[in-house]
Amino acid sequence: MAGNETHSMVAAKSRRDPKVSFWTRRKAIDTITAGHADSHQLKKTLSWYHLVALGVGAIVGTGIYTLTGVGAGLAGPGVILSFLIAGAVCACAALCYAELSTLMPAAGSAYTYSYAAMGEPVAWFVGWSLILEYTLVCAAVAVGWSAHAHGLFKMAGFPDYLLAGPHAGGVVNLPAVIISMAVAGLLALGTRESATVNMILVFVKIIALIVFVALCLPVFDASHFTPFMPNGFQAHLPAGAAPDSAKIGVMAAASLIFFAFYGFDAVSTAAEETKNPKRDLTIGIVGSMAACTAIYMIVAAAAIGASRAEVFSKSEAPLVFILESLQHGKMAQLVALAAVVALPTVILAFMYGQSRIFFVMARDGLLPRALSKVNAKTGTPVVMTLLTGALSAVLSGFLSLKDIAELANAGTLAAFIAVGLSVIVLRRREPNRPRVFSTPAWQIVAPAGILGCLYLFYSLPAKTQIYFLFAHIIGAVVYFAYGMHKSVLAQAEKAQG
Numbered sequence: 001m002a003g004n005e006t007h008s009m010v011a012a013k014s015r016r017d018p019k020v021s022f023w024t025r026r027k028a029i030d031t032i033t034a035g036h037a038d039s040h041q042l043k044k045t046l047s048w049y050h051l052v053a054l055g056v057g058a059i060v061g062t063g064i065y066t067l068t069g070v071g072a073g074l075a076g077p078g079v080i081l082s083f084l085i086a087g088a089v090c091a092c093a094a095l096c097y098a099e100l101s102t103l104m105p106a107a108g109s110a111y112t113y114s115y116a117a118m119g120e121p122v123a124w125f126v127g128w129s130l131i132l133e134y135t136l137v138c139a140a141v142a143v144g145w146s147a148h149a150h151g152l153f154k155m156a157g158f159p160d161y162l163l164a165g166p167h168a169g170g171v172v173n174l175p176a177v178i179i180s181m182a183v184a185g186l187l188a189l190g191t192r193e194s195a196t197v198n199m200i201l202v203f204v205k206i207i208a209l210i211v212f213v214a215l216c217l218p219v220f221d222a223s224h225f226t227p228f229m230p231n232g233f234q235a236h237l238p239a240g241a242a243p244d245s246a247k248i249g250v251m252a253a254a255s256l257i258f259f260a261f262y263g264f265d266a267v268s269t270a271a272e273e274t275k276n277p278k279r280d281l282t283i284g285i286v287g288s289m290a291a292c293t294a295i296y297m298i299v300a301a302a303a304i305g306a307s308r309a310e311v312f313s314k315s316e317a318p319l320v321f322i323l324e325s326l327q328h329g330k331m332a333q334l335v336a337l338a339a340v341v342a343l344p345t346v347i348l349a350f351m352y353g354q355s356r357i358f359f360v361m362a363r364d365g366l367l368p369r370a371l372s373k374v375n376a377k378t379g380t381p382v383v384m385t386l387l388t389g390a391l392s393a394v395l396s397g398f399l400s401l402k403d404i405a406e407l408a409n410a411g412t413l414a415a416f417i418a419v420g421l422s423v424i425v426l427r428r429r430e431p432n433r434p435r436v437f438s439t440p441a442w443q444i445v446a447p448a449g450i451l452g453c454l455y456l457f458y459s460l461p462a463k464t465q466i467y468f469l470f471a472h473i474i475g476a477v478v479y480f481a482y483g484m485h486k487s488v489l490a491q492a493e494k495a496q497g
C-alpha cells in the first residue's frame with residue numbers, strides 16, 4: 001500500500017522544479033481515501049452516536065458553564081444574539097466540514113482537506129493552527145478543572161504549592177497535570193473505550209443543564225432583557241479605555257463565545273475510525289452543532305430571565321451563582337459537581353483531535369514519520385497520544401493561560417476559513433466528483449462562513465492577533481527547516497529526480 005501511496009502522490013499535482021514545487025504540492029483525493037499500511041492505519045470502531053457524543057462532549061463544556069457570564073458582561077442580554085451569531089458562523093463551517101469529511105473520510109480534518117485543495121504550505125499552516133488550538137484548549141480546560149477540583153485535592157492532603165503553577169505562587173498545578181495524563185491514558189487504551197466513557201459523561205452534563213433551566217423557569221422575568229444591547233452591536237473599546245483593553249458589544253461577546261462552539265470539528269478528525277463515514281460523519285457534525293446551538297440559547301435565556309446579566313456576569317461560575325441566589329444551594333452544588341465530572345470530556349475530545357492531527361502530519365512526513373506508528377492491539381497512535389497529554393500537562397501545570405487562551409479562537413478561525421476555501425476550490429476544480437453530502441447553497445454558505453470568521457478574528461483583542469502572528473512565524477521556520485524537505489511528497493519528487 002505504501003508504494004501505491006507514494007506513486008499516487010507523485011502522480012498528483014506536483015511540479016518538478018525543486019525551487020518552487022513545494023508551493024504546488026497537493027495530495028490527490030483518491031490517495032487520501034485509498035488507505036495506508038496497517039502500521040499507519042487507524043482502527044474503525046465508531047458509530048454515529050459516538051460521533052454526536054464526541055461533538056457534544058467537546059462543545060458543551062467550559063463555555064456554557066463560564067462564558068455565559070463573561071459574554072453577558074460584554075453584551076448584556078444581547079449575549080443571546082452573540083450565541084446565535086457565533087452559532088451561525090459555526091453552522092456554515094459545519095456544513096462545509098460535513099461535505100469535506102464525507103468526500104475525504106480520513107484523519108486530519110481541516111489539515112487534510114487543505115492539503116488536497118490548496119497544497120502543502122497551506123496545509124502546514126492549517127495543521128499548525130489546529131495544534132495551537134487543541135493544545136491550548138486541553139491545557140485551559142485542565143486548569144479550569146483543577147480550579148473546580150481544588151477542594152477535593154486539599155481534603156486529600158495535597159499542599160498548596162502542588163495545586164498552583166509558578167505564576168500563582170506555587171510549584172506545579174498537579175491536578176491539571178494528573179487530569180491531562182489520565183485522559184491521554186484513556187485515549188491510548190482505545191478509541192471505542194474512551195468514546196463510551198465520553199458518552200456517559202456527556203449525559204451527566206446535559207442532565208445538569210436541564211435541571212438548571214427547570215429551576216430558572218418559575219422565576220423567569222422578561223424585564224431582565226431590557227435594554228437588550230446596552231453596549232451596542234459592534235465590537236468597540238469602552239470610552240477612555242486603553243488600546244489593549246477588552247472590547248465590548250454583541251460582536252465582541254460573539255468572538256469570545258466562539259470558544260464555546262467549536263468542537264464539532266473534532267468529529268471530523270474521527271473520520272478514519274468511523275465504521276460508516278459517509279452517513280455517520282454528517283449526522284455527527286451537523287447533529288452535534290444543531291443540538292449545542294439550541295442548548296446554549298436556551299440556557300442563556302433561562303439565566304438572564306432568572307438574574308440580571310450585570311449581576312451574574314461578575315461570577316466565574318454563573319450558573320452555580322444563579323442557583324445559589326435562587327436559594328437552591330444543594331442543586332447548585334450538584335451542577336458544580338457535574339461540571340467537575342464532565343469537563344474532562346472536553347479535554348478528551350480535543351486531545352483526541354490533537355493526537356490525530358499530529359498523527360496525520362507525521363504520516364505525511366511533515367513531522368518525524370516514526371511518530372505515526374499505530375499500536376497493533378489498541379488501533380491507536382499511542383506515542384502521539386501520550387506526547388499530546390504530556391504537552392498539555394506541561395502547559396497546564398506550569399503556565400498561566402490567561403493572556404493567551406484566546407489564541408485557541410484565532411487558530412480555530414484560521415482552520416474554519418481554510419475549510420470554506422477548500423469547499424470553493426474543490427467545487428470549481430472537481431465539480432463532477434461524487435459528493436455524499438453537498439453543502440447547500442455552497443456559493444453562499446462557504447463565503448458566508450469565511451467572512452464571518454474574518455470578522456470574528458477582527459473582533460479579537462489586538463494582543464491575541466499579534467501572538468497568533470508570532471506563533472505562525474515559528475511554525476513557518478519549522479516547516480522550511482524540516483517539513484518542506486522531509487514530507488512524503490518531497491521525498492517522492494526527489495525519487496523521481
